[in-house]
Amino acid sequence: MRAFLFPGQGSQKIGMGAELAAASAAAREVFGEVDEALRQNLTAxxxxxxxxxxTLTENAQPAIMANAIATLRVLEQDFGVKISEKADCVAGHSLGEYTALAAIGAFGLADTARLLKLRGxxxxxxxPVxxxxxxxxxxxxxxxATALAEAAAQGEVCEVANDNDPSQVVISGxxxxxxxAVALVKEHGIKRGMILNVSAPFHSSLMAPAAERMAHALAATPPKAFTLPLYANVTAAAVTDPDEERALLVEQVTGRVRWRETILAMRSHGVESFVELGGKVLGPMVGRIDKDAQVRSLITMADLEAFAKEIA
Incomplete structure (x- = not known):
């Protein structure tokens, strides 16, 4: 069994998607549609x-999605590899869950871009900054990480935001x-703590106002039927019902990204191969979660061509 994975924030970089756009009309079409939907030249x-x-959240989120969907479209249209035929399930890290939903038909590309712009x-x-x-x-x-967060809170918010892999946890608050918390890491047997260069405490209870806005947005633009099961961030379990997923997307704004548990759940249900589209962040995490898992990260045209030949 095979899962396709879609990266989250932090995977953006200058030049992303440029090679795909230069080589493929399918990629250019994706970027053009996203630009039109957002009424901005995000591609540039x-x-x-x-x-x-x-790196502004409102730009990074739709940009990462656009790059991953462009990668998927090139794989499907230029190399004939259909996600509906070659994948058994999908998952995405944080905003990547929206990308995964776009990949399996639950959201249209323009709607996904607008939802992620609003989400960001x-x-x-x-x-406040x-x-x-x-x-x-x-x-x-x-x-x-949980014990450290509890010790450091002292009446403020300090929560586990991302359980990424057995050696990497992110806290937020x-x-x-x-x-x-960073000052206390050694006392809790943790090797190192580093403040991240982020603009907000994502995936914490402080995001409640954003969750409320997304609830309204998703009520107006709900997900449609999926072509494949999706493993949700906040439950680490497979979802096939669009109404259930809509509620989980709202919960995801303040909830923990249970990525380690998600990969283990997929493995327990028979997934052996994991393919990351548009980044090289999730693949290494999967390798640290389960060293026996087969992992591929597809970014370049050469990556896509080689993968298409392997699974033909």
Whole structure:
């Protein structure tokens, strides 16, 4: 069995998608449709920067989605590899869950771009700049990270945001609480803690205003029927019902990204091969979660061509 995976925020970089756009009309069509939907030249921002504008959450989220869907369209249209035929399920990390839903027909491309633009803006606007942040804990398992977050909270928000793999957990909350947590890592047997260069405390209870906005947006633009099961971030379980998934997308804004558990759940249901589209972030995580899993990250035309030949 095979799962297709879609990356989340942090995988953006200047030049993303440029090679695909130069080589494939299918990719150019994706980027053009996203630009039109957002009424901005996001493609030029992806290609040329500046970096500080691309990394703005409201730009990074639709850009990462557009790049991953362009990668998928090239795979499908230029190399004849259909996700409906070659994948058994899908998943995406945080915003990547929207990309995964677009890949399996639950959202149209334009709607996905608009939802992610709103999601990014709403998450940024939920907390005044400087009041919240995130930190990555290296050499920490989920129990260590949870204990650290509880110790550092001291009446403020300090929560586990991403359970990425057995050695990497991300915490999120009020800036002072996250700084206290980083200072306490050694006392909790954690190798290292680093404050992340992010603009808001994503996937924490401080994101409640953004969750409310997304509830309204998803009521107006609900997901449609899926062509494949999707493993949801907040449950680490397969979802096939669009109404259930709509509620989970709202919960995801404030909820934990249970990525490690998601991969283990897929493995327990027989998934052996994991293919990341448009990035090389999730593939290494999968390898750390289960060293026996088969992992591929597809970014370039050469990557796509080689993969298409292998599974033909």
């Amino acid at each position: 921002l992806m290609r040329e920067g500046p970096d500080d504008r691309l 803006w709403s998450m940024q606007a939920a907390v 400087g009041e919240g942040t995130m930190a990555v804990l290296l050499g920490a398992d989920i129990s260590q 009020h800036t002072a609480a996250i700084e206290r």
